[in-house]
Each structure stands twice: as structure tokens, then as C-alpha cells.
Amino acid sequence: xxxxxxxxxxxxxxxxxxxxxxxxxxxxxxxxxxxxxxxxxxxxxxxxxxxxxxxxxxxxxxxxxxxxxxxxxxxxxxxxxxxxxxxxxxxxxxxxxxxxxxxxxxxxxxxxxxxxxxxxxxxxxxxxxxxxxxxxxxxxxxxxxxxxxxxxxxxxxxxxxxxxxxxxxxxxxxxxxxxxxxxxxxxxxxxxxxxxxxxxxxxxxxxxxxxxxxxxxxxxxxxxxxxxxxxxxxxxxxxxxxxxxxxxxxxxxxxxxxxxxxxxxxxxxxxxxxxxxxxxxxxxxxxxxxxxxxxxxxxxxxxxxxxxxxxxxxxxxxxxxxxxxxxxxxxxxxxxxxxxxxxxxxxxxxxxxxxxxxxxxxxxxxxxxxxxxxxxxxxxxxxxxxxxxxxxxxxxxxxxxxxxxxxxxxxxxxxxxxxxxxxxxxxxxxxxxxxxxxxxxxxxxxxxxxxxxxxxxxxxxxxxxxxxxxxxxxxxxxxxxxxxxxxxxxxxxxxxxxxxxxxxxxxxxxxxxxxxxxxxxxxxxxxxxxxxxxxxxxxxxxxxxxxxxxxxxxxxxxxxxxxxxxxxxxxxxxxxxxxxxxxx
Numbered sequence: 001x002x003x004x005x006x007x008x009x010x011x012x013x014x015x016x017x018x019x020x021x022x023x024x025x026x027x028x029x030x031x032x033x034x035x036x037x038x039x040x041x042x043x044x045x046x047x048x049x050x051x052x053x054x055x056x057x058x059x060x061x062x063x064x065x066x067x068x069x070x071x072x073x074x075x076x077x078x079x080x081x082x083x084x085x086x087x088x089x090x091x092x093x094x095x096x097x098x099x100x101x102x103x104x105x106x107x108x109x110x111x112x113x114x115x116x117x118x119x120x121x122x123x124x125x126x127x128x129x130x131x132x133x134x135x136x137x138x139x140x141x142x143x144x145x146x147x148x149x150x151x152x153x154x155x156x157x158x159x160x161x162x163x164x165x166x167x168x169x170x171x172x173x174x175x176x177x178x179x180x181x182x183x184x185x186x187x188x189x190x191x192x193x194x195x196x197x198x199x200x201x202x203x204x205x206x207x208x209x210x211x212x213x214x215x216x217x218x219x220x221x222x223x224x225x226x227x228x229x230x231x232x233x234x235x236x237x238x239x240x241x242x243x244x245x246x247x248x249x250x251x252x253x254x255x256x257x258x259x260x261x262x263x264x265x266x267x268x269x270x271x272x273x274x275x276x277x278x279x280x281x282x283x284x285x286x287x288x289x290x291x292x293x294x295x296x297x298x299x300x301x302x303x304x305x306x307x308x309x310x311x312x313x314x315x316x317x318x319x320x321x322x323x324x325x326x327x328x329x330x331x332x333x334x335x336x337x338x339x340x341x342x343x344x345x346x347x348x349x350x351x352x353x354x355x356x357x358x359x360x361x362x363x364x365x366x367x368x369x370x371x372x373x374x375x376x377x378x379x380x381x382x383x384x385x386x387x388x389x390x391x392x393x394x395x396x397x398x399x400x401x402x403x404x405x406x407x408x409x410x411x412x413x414x415x416x417x418x419x420x421x422x423x424x425x426x427x428x429x430x431x432x433x434x435x436x437x438x439x440x441x442x443x444x445x446x447x448x449x450x451x452x453x454x455x456x457x458x459x460x461x462x463x464x465x466x467x468x469x470x471x472x473x474x475x476x477x478x479x480x481x482x483x484x485x486x487x488x489x490x491x492x493x494x495x496x497x498x499x500x501x502x503x504x505x506x507x508x509x510x511x512x513x514x515x516x517x518x519x520x521x522x523x524x525x526x527x528x529x530x531x532x533x534x535x536x537x538x539x540x541x542x543x544x545x546x547x548x549x550x551x552x553x554x555x556x557x558x559x560x561x562x563x564x565x566x567x568x569x570x571x572x573x574x575x576x577x578x579x580x581x582x583x584x
Contacts, residue, residue, distance in 0.1 A: 003484075004261050005271070008213070008240050009278035012127045018237055019211040020130035021119065023140070026216025026244075027268045031116075032109040033137045039097050043079040098137050098180045115215075116143035117466060118272035123149055123171050127279055130166055130206055131173045134222060136180040140173060155179045157196035166205065174202060176225060195224045203228040211237030212258070216268050219250040229254055242271050266493070273466060273480065280348050293356040296320060297363050304367050317364075317375045320357050321382065327353040328386075328403060335392025335400070342396065343453075343463035350402045351481055357403075358410040362485045365414025365423070373423040376411050377430050380404055380443050388435030395460055397436070398453050405447040409478055412503045413486050421561035428510055429564035442564070445511045449474040449504075450529025471581075475504065475531030494539075501533040502543055505574070508533070510563035512570040526573055530581035540578060544571050 012019055025035045034042070044062040057065055066074045084093045100110035112120075120143040122128045131151075133140060144151050151171040154160045155178050166172055176199065195203070207229055219226055239260035241247070244267065247255060255262065265271040296316070303313035332349055364376055383404035387397050408427060415424035428444025438446060445451070452474055453460040461467060461474035470476045479500055490496045512528040533540045547559045548571060559569055 004240065004263050005275060006278060007261075008238075008263070009275060009282060011211070011238065012122075012275075013279050013282040015237075016126045017129045019128060019213050019240075020132065020206050021128055022212055022214045022217055023119075023131065023133040023135065024215070024217025025135060026218075027113070027115055027133070028135050028137055028139055029216075030113045030267065030269060031111060031137075031139055033135070033139065034097055039094075040074050040079060042097070043083060044074050046083065047079070094180050110137075110139075112139045112143040112146070113269055114466065115268035115272040116140055117146070118269075118276040120144050120147040120149070121276045121465060122272075122279065123147065123151075125280070129169070129171055130210060131171070132203070132206065132225075133173065133175055134177045134217060134225070136175060136177050138179070144171065144173075153179075154199075154202070157198040160196075160198040160202045163202075166209075174199075174206070176203070176222075193223045195228070200224075200228060204232070207232035209236075212239040212260075213242070214239065214260070215242040215265070215271060217251075218248055219254055220248055226250060226254060230257055232258075235259060242268075274484065276466075277348075277351075277480065282352065293359045296356050297359050300360050300363050301367065304364070304369075304372060310372075313372070314375055317360070317379065320360060321379055324353055324357050324403060325382075325386075328400075333400070335390060335396040338393040338396055340463050343399070343460055344465045346396065346399050347402065347464050347477070350399070350406070354403050354406045358406050358482065359485050361407045361410035362414040362482070362489075365411040365416075365420065366418040366489060367414075368418075368420060368423060373420075373426060376407070377427055380408055380427060380447075381430060381432055383407060384432040384434060384443055384447065388433055390435070395453060401434070401447060401452060404443070405449065405452055406478070406481070408443060408447050409449070409503065410482055410485065412506070413482060413499050414489075416499045416502050416506070416562070417486070417490060419558075421558045424506070424562045425564045428507065428562075442510065442514055444507045444563075445515055448507045448511060448529045449478050450508075450531055451511075472531045472534065479532055497532075497536065498539060498543070501536060501539055504529075504531045504533045505540070505543060506559065506562045508574050509559060509565065509569045509571075512574055513563070513565050513567055516570070516573075526570075526577065528570075528574055528577060530578055534578040534581040537579070540575070544575055547571065 008019075025033075041062045044066045045057050048057055048062065048065055051069075053065070063074060066072075098110065105111065116139050119128065119131070119140065123131075123144060124147040131140065141151060141153060149171055151173045152164055152169045153173045153175065154163050155175045160174075163169075163172070176195065203225075235258060239255075239258040240263050241251065241255050241258075241260040242263040242265045243251065244265060247262070254260070263271065299316055300313070303309040303316060328350065333346070361376065364372070368376070384401060386404075387400040390397050390400065411427060412424055415421070415427070429442045431440050432443055432446070433440045434446055450472065459473055461477060462470065464473060464477055467473040467477055482500070483496055486496045486499060487493070490499060508528040508530070512526075516526050516528055533543075547557060547569070550557045550559070551568075557569075559565065563569070
């Protein structure tokens, strides 16, 4: 059975522009943007303070105080007009809530989130053309402008009446609650109970003619928007509804009405990031249908379970390797033409081409025993040796090692999860002739995410879209690619983090023994590849302390077996390096 997000990605990729987005305040919450009601209550607190109220009023108390004092419900427009008389003054009041000051900008707050930027990529690629949002900030428009898109923005009925028809607009953003720079913003129950006729007419078209992807919207307060969805006459395209936890009563009713597909998510950033990634992978390369990966993994499990199926197991792995080699020898992977945009394109193509094999690799690492690991060691040698004696641009030749790195990390994650320490040790220590200036190195040292495509001090992984601001861009990208595969077995997210960080530390320890002494002999300081483990001090210390305790009990520790160590691991040096590597 396909995951709903994978099914959605295939639907979007095969029918560009068919799906509209409906986005609620959950999209902007990660950016620390308050809702309209939260701003209203904050304005009430300011009025209460101006009238001598000694203590700041919490939310419910602020509402009650205003009603008791003025015999009316708090109204955003009236409150703003009472505090700031001119448009310029009102704009200055709102800037504090919506626009980042220098401190907020330094913290990355009130800026487009990963979700906004992923949506921008989907729009730029033509997969989304219509967005309905209850948010009144301009983070979405900012993310679209970063992609070179100037959307048609509809914030009121008179703009809707004169707007370019949806079919002729590259991207239309319908802000049903208005824009924060306009005091007509909607936030009270009365204001949310009905829309003007031209807005209703526009929404009726969208909900009738488009599929729908809902995220960050609870449906609890927006009566007029609920009514617009309920009166849609047809459901010619599917509705997908992303929620954190169980949907509330209002959302559940609309989900049932639209026969929507539920999408449990951890947050908007992860959901839209994964969706954009999957759609991009399908677009840039003719990826195998995910069902073929599921079937391959199921066959692999069956062959692993019975020693009599060893030949069939080798044949299965060999066929998938042959398919991968055929795919990545295609003209799209030529090494002679380079531009910075080539990095993102090439990475996405490799990811798509490897999708079946990395799913198999994780399963193999998780369940393989004895000499069942031989086929994967041979595969890493085959993939790792492809760049030897190749001509062309140096970075593109380095990128030819990405499939080998993906397979090694996928198998390694499975091996860590399954406790197959010696199998992992064999894989990371197998020596490969990588050619060029690299020569012969252990696979785990050359294929490490922290060493793969760094050149001249530049981290080229930052050219992958969405990872330009990451301290350890390739590590984060690998984690995002492999996490959905690992989560099928490791249901707990923290367990996935622990397995990933364990593998990174294993590879760092192996590098520290085999290559750091060589570097120091030539006058270079101690160094080993860092990654996500540098960001999570608590989990990193927990893993390292576990290895320290194990070393007190036995000479041949699990770490030594996994990393192929012949000397005591350089735990303290790597930990100190990780603490420094937080900033790059």
C-alpha cells in the first residue's frame, strides 16, 4: 500500500496545476507570526495598560475585560484605529507583530519557513497555481518572490472582481482574511461568518475545479470558508488533509464531506519539504513507481529469511544494481557541463534513481546475517569505483559517488538498527580505488556525507535547494532522504535520530583513526567529518557515554566492530570537534 504522501506526489507530478493549497495559521506559526486574534488580544492589553490596569491580562481575561469595559467584543479594526489614527501609524503598530526586527531576523523568526520555501518551489515548477490562505502575513509572497514569481494576490472582494482569471494567472494567492497592512483584516466570529459575493464566487470555482491540499487549518473558526467547501458541487479531484494528531470536529466533518485522504504529519515544514522533494525527484528523473520498491523490499525479506534462497537473493540485488547503473550512465549524468544549478538537479536525479535500492539496502542492513552482506560490499565497491579515471568537471565526478554514499548510509542505518556490527564494519572498511588524487581509501571515509562534495573549502551541498542555510547541508539532506525509509521500521522519531547519529559517529571515529593521524603528520590539525551529531549535544553525549561504559567491560566494543577500529576510539577528540562544529 502506497503512503498517502507518495500517492499525492504522483498525482501532482502527473497533473501539473490541478491541486490548490488551503493554508492556515499552522504554516506561519513556526515563523513566530501571531494570529489575527492574538494581535487583537495584545492590542486589548495595551488599552488596558493605558487605562491603568496594573498587570498584563492573559488571553481569556483580556477578552472578558474588554467586553465588560466597552460592552462589545474586541474588534481588530476598531482597536487599531483607536491606537493609531493614520495609515502610517497603523502600519508601524503592525510591523512589530509581523515584520522581523534585527533580533528576530538573527534568530530566523518572522521569515519564510521551510514550508513556505517548499511551496515556492512547487509553484515555480508549475505544480501549484492557486493558494487559499487564512494568514495575513506576507511570508508566502516573500517565498514566491525568492523563486522569481510575482503572484496575483487577492485580499478583498473588489480585487477579486477585477482579478485575472485563474486559468490565465501563473499563481493566484487568495487571502480570505485580508492582509495585515489593511485594517479590514478578518478575525472576529462575525467577520468570519460570511464573505462578500465576489469572494464566495471565486472560492466556489476553486473548490469545484481543483483538487485540494489542506495544511495548518483547523476549520474551527472560519464559518464562511467551511460553507464554501461544503457547497462545492463535485469532487472531480482528490482532497488531502494534513493534520498533527487527530483532526477536530469541524475538520473531521469536512474530511468526511470531501472524502479526503488523511495525512498525519509532524509539521508543515516536514510535510511540504518531503512533498516537494518527492515531486522534484519524479520530475527530474523517470523514477520507478514506489510500488516496485515495496515489492523489491518484500522479495528481499523473503529471500533473507531462507538460506536456500541465496541465489535468488543475489540475483535480485544484482538486477537492481544493473538497473541503477543503466540509469546513472544516461546522458543526464554527463560530467562535462557544469553550472551551480547542476548540483541540485544532479542530486535529485541520483536520489530518484537510487530510490528502490536504498529501500532494499536499509532492509538488508537490518536483517542480513553472515555472508548475506557480501553482495552489498561488492555493490559499494562497484559504485565507488565508477568515478575512477573519469574526465570532466571535478565536482560532477565527485557527485558520481552519491549513489554509493546513499547505499552505504542506508545499509548502515539498517545495520545499526539491527545490531549487525560486524557487517557494518566490513562495509565501511572495504578499500576502494577512487582514482584521481583520492586514490585508495576505506569506503566509509570517502563516502561520508561530510567529505563527499566539499572542494576548496566550499560545501557544494549548500547548492541543494532548501539546504543553502544548513550548517551541515549534506548530512541534513541524507537524513531527510533516508528518514522515511527508516521510519517504516523505527516508528519512534527519536529512535530514528539515535540510529542516524550513531552511524555518523561511527563513520567519524573510523575517519579519525585512519586519516586524522596522516593529516596531523603533515601539519594539519585534528579533523573528522561532522554532521547532525554536532547539533544534538544531549543525544551525542548519551551515545558516546554508552560506548565509554562498554569499553570498561570489554576490549572489543560494538563501536570498534562497526567502525573497523584497531586502536582505541578518539571519543574525546571527536566530541570536542562536534562542539566546535555547531557553527560550521
